[in-house]
Amino acid sequence: MAGTPGAAASPLFEPVRIRSAHTLKWLARSDVSEEFRARLPQAPRGACVFRGIPFDAGRILALNDKPGRVSLGGRKARWLVFLHTSDARPLDGNPEGFISPMRGEGRLGELACTYRVRFGDGSETAVPIRRRFQIGSFTKRWGENSFEAVAHLAPHPVRPPHEQLRPSWGSSQTRVDPGDTGDFLAWMYAWENPRPDAAMDSLFCEPSSGTVVLFGVTAGAVDSHPLRWEPRRKALLTLPTDQESSFRLDEAGLLEAVKLDLGQVISAIPQPLYPDAEWETGFNNQLPETSKNKVLLDYTSHPQALFHFPSRAPLPVARLSGEGVAGKLRVVPPSTRRVALRVVEKDSRAPVPVKLHVHGTAGEYLAPVDRHRIPNPAWFEDYSVDFVHRGDAGHKGEHWCTYISGETTIDVPPGTVFVEVARGFEIRPVRKRVTVEASTERIEIELERVLPWRQKGWITADTHVHFLSPASALLEGSAEGVNVVNLLASQWGELMTNVGDFDGKTTWGSREAGGDGEHLVRVGTENRQHVLGHISLLGYGGGIIAPMTTGGPDESALGDRVEILLSEWAEACRGKGGIVVVPHFPQPRAEHAAAIVAGKIDGIEMTSWGDLYSGISPYSLSDWYRYLNCGHLVAAVGGTDKMSADTAIGTVRTYARIRQGLPFTYDEWKMAVRRCETFVTYGPLMEFFVDGKPMGSRIQAGPTGGTFDVSWTAASVTIPMSRVELIVNGEIRQSIAVDEWDAQGNFQLKLDRSSWAALLVRGKYPDRPEIVAAHSSPVMIEAGDGPLFAAADALTILEQIEGALAYLDTVGTRAETAAYKRMRLVLESAHRGLHNRMHQAGHYHEHTTAQDHEGHDHG
Ligand SMILES: [Zn+2]
Numbered sequence: 001m002a003g004t005p006g007a008a009a010s011p012l013f014e015p016v017r018i019r020s021a022h023t024l025k026w027l028a029r030s031d032v033s034e035e036f037r038a039r040l041p042q043a044p045r046g047a048c049v050f051r052g053i054p055f056d057a058g059r060i061l062a063l064n065d066k067p068g069r070v071s072l073g074g075r076k077a078r079w080l081v082f083l084h085t086s087d088a089r090p091l092d093g094n095p096e097g098f099i100s101p102m103r104g105e106g107r108l109g110e111l112a113c114t115y116r117v118r119f120g121d122g123s124e125t126a127v128p129i130r131r132r133f134q135i136g137s138f139t140k141r142w143g144e145n146s147f148e149a150v151a152h153l154a155p156h157p158v159r160p161p162h163e164q165l166r167p168s169w170g171s172s173q174t175r176v177d178p179g180d181t182g183d184f185l186a187w188m189y190a191w192e193n194p195r196p197d198a199a200m201d202s203l204f205c206e207p208s209s210g211t212v213v214l215f216g217v218t219a220g221a222v223d224s225h226p227l228r229w230e231p232r233r234k235a236l237l238t239l240p241t242d243q244e245s246s247f248r249l250d251e252a253g254l255l256e257a258v259k260l261d262l263g264q265v266i267s268a269i270p271q272p273l274y275p276d277a278e279w280e281t282g283f284n285n286q287l288p289e290t291s292k293n294k295v296l297l298d299y300t301s302h303p304q305a306l307f308h309f310p311s312r313a314p315l316p317v318a319r320l321s322g323e324g325v326a327g328k329l330r331v332v333p334p335s336t337r338r339v340a341l342r343v344v345e346k347d348s349r350a351p352v353p354v355k356l357h358v359h360g361t362a363g364e365y366l367a368p369v370d371r372h373r374i375p376n377p378a379w380f381e382d383y384s385v386d387f388v389h390r391g392d393a394g395h396k397g398e399h400w401c402t403y404i405s406g407e408t409t410i411d412v413p414p415g416t417v418f419v420e421v422a423r424g425f426e427i428r429p430v431r432k433r434v435t436v437e438a439s440t441e442r443i444e445i446e447l448e449r450v451l452p453w454r455q456k457g458w459i460t461a462d463t464h465v466h467f468l469s470p471a472s473a474l475l476e477g478s479a480e481g482v483n484v485v486n487l488l489a490s491q492w493g494e495l496m497t498n499v500g501d502f503d504g505k506t507t508w509g510s511r512e513a514g515g516d517g518e519h520l521v522r523v524g525t526e527n528r529q530h531v532l533g534h535i536s537l538l539g540y541g542g543g544i545i546a547p548m549t550t551g552g553p554d555e556s557a558l559g560d561r562v563e564i565l566l567s568e569w570a571e572a573c574r575g576k577g578g579i580v581v582v583p584h585f586p587q588p589r590a591e592h593a594a595a596i597v598a599g600k601i602d603g604i605e606m607t608s609w610g611d612l613y614s615g616i617s618p619y620s621l622s623d624w625y626r627y628l629n630c631g632h633l634v635a636a637v638g639g640t641d642k643m644s645a646d647t648a649i650g651t652v653r654t655y656a657r658i659r660q661g662l663p664f665t666y667d668e669w670k671m672a673v674r675r676c677e678t679f680v681t682y683g684p685l686m687e688f689f690v691d692g693k694p695m696g697s698r699i700q701a702g703p704t705g706g707t708f709d710v711s712w713t714a715a716s717v718t719i720p721m722s723r724v725e726l727i728v729n730g731e732i733r734q735s736i737a738v739d740e741w742d743a744q745g746n747f748q749l750k751l752d753r754s755s756w757a758a759l760l761v762r763g764k765y766p767d768r769p770e771i772v773a774a775h776s777s778p779v780m781i782e783a784g785d786g787p788l789f790a791a792a793d794a795l796t797i798l799e800q801i802e803g804a805l806a807y808l809d810t811v812g813t814r815a816e817t818a819a820y821k822r823m824r825l826v827l828e829s830a831h832r833g834l835h836n837r838m839h840q841a842g843h844y845h846e847h848t849t850a851q852d853h854e855g856h857d858h859g
């Protein structure tokens with residue numbers, strides 16, 4: 001039987017045979033999406049077993065415009081298990097990408113079809129099949145889980161690398177195998193003949209003790225010790241185009257396309273092509289292109305070694321170190337000069353932590369002596385303080401950087417080197433070329449703070465960082481100009497991260513902890529549930545709020561029960577003095593709806609991960625706008641969800657203003673987020689006032705509304721700005737073109753009903769499309785029509801809470817009865833609150849699952 005490998009079928013199920021004309025082949029020719037068609041070969045087929053339940057998928061039934069029938073043959077059964085899926089139904093947004101009403105990509109609650117079960121007596125029961133409840137899509141987007149259905153492929157355990165592979169996860173990080181640990185070793189000894197010009201006659205071997213085996217003897221003619229290799233060198237190799245695809249290391253770490261006899265190729269990396277001629281005018285983190293047929297080789301060898309290529313004469317290494325060019329290999333000047341590199345602040349001349357990139361004339365990355373030469377961006381493999389900017393899908397070039405405290409030591413080649421230094425959004429990044437001479441001992445770079453947001457009381461923060469040690473987070477945060485890094489402990493299956501760093505009291509970098517008080521790291525937790533959602537608990541005191549995950553994969557461990565809600569985690573955090581953020585909003589898109597309408601959330605997080613170029617997603621904004629439209633004021637915050645070196649801390653970040661005249665502390669920062677005096681940004685900074693009131697304010701207007709003065713400022717030293725827009729109730733009210741670096745202005749805002757208003761800044765890198773680069777938290781204005789309420793949005797929020805309830809009731813791994821009942825009450829209460837507001841506002845709608853559940857026995 002097909003299905004999950006090795007799956008056994010339960011004898012308690014009997015497949016029903018579908019007798020129809022439809023087959024997978026037939027389906028492939030019918031009117032389905034291209035992607036659906038392309039993936040059909042992976043669809044269930046024939047006799048198969050999934051999650052222990054056997055199915056007969058020989059013939060299928062495709063429902064599009066025509067109904068179908070399956071004979072149940074008079075059988076009796078407690079359950080009918082449907083194995084079904086649906087094609088994609090893309091969402092239509094407006095040209096700005098905003099979506100309304102917002103049901104999410106999974107079209108939560110939309111009726112996909114109805115099954116009717118007809119009984120022998122002629123009566124029928126209808127089974128509505130709604131999206132994200134009883135059915136999902138053929139490809140699951142992350143965070144778009146089904147509440148009452150599960151994927152046919154069951155979760156299964158995965159062995160950690162050290163149980164599967166050699167070398168192990170840990171030792172593979174060294175990128176080297178000494179080779180002398182094999183099961184059988186022979187030894188090589190090179191004897192230097194004092195009489196090289198004399199003829200040798202014989203070799204006699206005489207044992208004295210034990211056994212000695214001589215496997216062979218070889219005569220050599222090299223000038224120096226044949227077993228001693230020289231320090232590493234670099235060369236640039238040009239390959240014939242038909243060999244382009246073979247530029248990778250094979251399993252044993254040897255390059256397939258080029259080998260050394262008396263030596264070893266260390267690494268082979270496609271050559272990054274930097275725009276060196278325009279280096280100074282490029283922008284921070286701008287990606288290089290990648291050469292298609294040139295490869296940077298690192299190697300170590302005997303001076304008389306030969307490079308060997310397929311179908312070409314061998315090439316002596318010695319010819320490379322001489323004139324520089326030999327055949328298809330070109331020498332890259334070796335990094336023979338060890339220099340001190342310092343980055344200082346212009347006024348104080350004190351060294352400051354920065355993000356640093358240096359490369360040579362061949363595009364070769366030059367790392368400080370105590371940093372990786374080949375940074376590792378893989379998930380949970382390495383947490384060194386590096387940044388590998390990988391750009392977007394389809395772009396092959398990588399831009400490698402590292403973080404330094406302000407002073408470091410680096411080996412550079414003589415000649416020109418290209419340096420990039422950056423430190424956040426208020427200091428103009430520097431790209432500079434430096435000439436290294438035989439006498440050069442130090443390189444000094446000067447940085448200057450250009451934008452005065454910090455002086456105006458604005459504090460920057462990343463609400464979401466994983467895996468780093470607190471000290472590494474402190475260095476990276478400071479080097480990125482981020483004042484507050486929230487380092488989040490969590491659980492991933494059986495993997496626990498940063499739990500030893502959580503002590504519920506220490507703020508690293510604070511004066512009490514011996515720091516300068518300007519850059520802080522605080523360990524919180526991200527508590528997660530794959531269907532109900534994730535929630536970040538920041539800056540709380542006391543013991544860790546655990547369990548940090550529930551309900552099984554793909555966040556929790558197999559077999560864990562759903563024993564606590566996001567809403568309850570949120571309450572626990574607030575009870576311990578913390579603030580609560582819904583991370584990577586809005587996915588996973590489920591229970592946080594209940595927590596937001598119940599007023600338990602302080603911030604919703606716009607998340608970048610490693611992506612510097614896509615900006616704030618209109619998808620995230622659309623979802624947030626629903627809650628604002630219903631009067632729920634929640635601050636916008638920015639966090640990266642950094643989990644590897646492919647993401648820089650603060651790529652997207654929160655700006656929050658602390659109260660005037662008060663010193664900056666972690667507690668003051670929390671207060672600012674609670675007040676919603678925040679904006680989120682990928683680079684541009686802003687100020688925004690409605691009638692002189694800052695972001696997060698509530699204004700009481702007259703009964704008929706009125707006209708309000710909106711004043712704003714926007715400035716940037718990183719991404720060039722293009723437009724500034726006034727958003728009112730989720731729509732663009734005004735939009736104006738602005739200067740790339742510095743702009744201010746006023747809007748007149750006329751309102752005749754309760755509304756919210758926020759500022760949006762668009763921007764554009766020279767070689768990229770325009771993005772939403774910054775967005776403020778709103779100002780709420782209440783007029784005579786009472787608190788803000790939008791029925792269409794409220795309905796989608798209610799459905800989301802109903803989804804969470806349905807999940808608890810059906811496929812969620814059940815906790816003990818008391819916990820289950822307690823969680824149900826929490827969700828019903830949130831649902832009731834919003835539902836009542838809906839009826840009070842005079843909106844009637846069809847009642848769905850949540851109200852139908854009352855009579856059931858929930859055990
Ligand atoms: Zn998460």
Ligand SMILES: [Zn+2]
Binds near residue numbers: 464466526583641
């Ligand atoms: Zn996370």
